[in-house]
Amino acid sequence: MRQYFKIGIVFILALSSLQFNSCADPNASKYTNDLAGLKKELADKRTELRTVNQRIKALQDSIGILDPSTIEVKRRLVTIDTVNVKNFKTFVEVQASVESDETSNASSEQGGRITSLLVDEGDYVTKGQLIATTDMEVVNKSIAEVEKALELATDVFNRQSNLWKQNIGSELQYLQAKNNKEQLEKKLESIRFNLTKANVYAPMAGVVDMVYTKQGEMAGPGAPILKIMSTGVIKVVAQVSEDYLKSVRRGDRVKVEFPALEIERNARISSIGRSINAANRTFSIEINLSNKGNKLKPNMMSIVHINDFSAKNAVVVPTELIQQDVSGNSYVYIQEEGNDGPIAKRVFIETEEVYEGETHITKGLDGGEMVIVQGAREVSDKEPLKVLRIDDAVVESPTN
16 A cells, blocks of 8 residues: 555656646747846746645645654764763963072171272082282371381280399289280281281182172172172972862972973972961962073072872863753763664763863773763753764764
């Protein structure tokens, strides 16, 4: 019976086509070849085409009712990928700065006018290197005065000594002359020693970071003339929020990034501050780094990446694939095999940490499932699918 029905449908369509063609020629004479005639003919043909398309649709619907197997199932084109299982880590980024591990000021013990400054900012100096000299004019004048006084005191002492040997004069006079002479000798020795302090030497090896007193200016006793900084080893200092106090331990490995130089270094936390800054609720950490070539400069900005969460064999999916229903429940779509081919399945999940576009799934997925990637926002639960692997998919968005 079905076969005869199909033959009848084909006959009807063929008959309609003959009628359409037979009606075309007689009507052709009513159209002219000018613009108005051509437009009129085009409008009539479009009307006839709509009528034929409507009839074809009606016939298709009738056939589908009588023979459902002839209806082609519409499948949504999607791409899928495997749900990963891997070690998952998250990091917090903290801004930090580079500091010198050791600094020292070079100063003049005696003080005085700087007569020569032998180094400039940025120069490298060795320990004990002569870096400046100071004017000792005041000291020299003091030496001259003491020498003159000592000359007189020596003469007095010699005279008093001769008289004492002749039993002339008192012992007290002799002792006073002797004491006066010896005091002036000691004073002269002390002042002459100050002449050695005219030179200023580097207290340590390093780079001259800052010059405080220029040549020709006065330097007070003990006042810094310049600052020397050791740059062979530097330290990176960061202030970390107290929220991460449980995640940070001395000896933990961190990644230190220097954006200005496009350099990344891995190192360990060398020390952790013992107190919390009451003003901003942070604690300090320090990371010691070698500075071969002196590329890392003090006060340079850096970023410290601190691992604050780790999970082994974690189920991970791209964050963009996770959707939420009206109740706020999170879910993803995966591919499942239905009776007539692949279909979409909505799977509700529980999540934990999110980092760099990936989310750690704690419940709902075991790993290895085929999650829907492209088309995930358009698909619905139990909808038939036409599936492509993510590696084979075209760049353009999937369509019906």
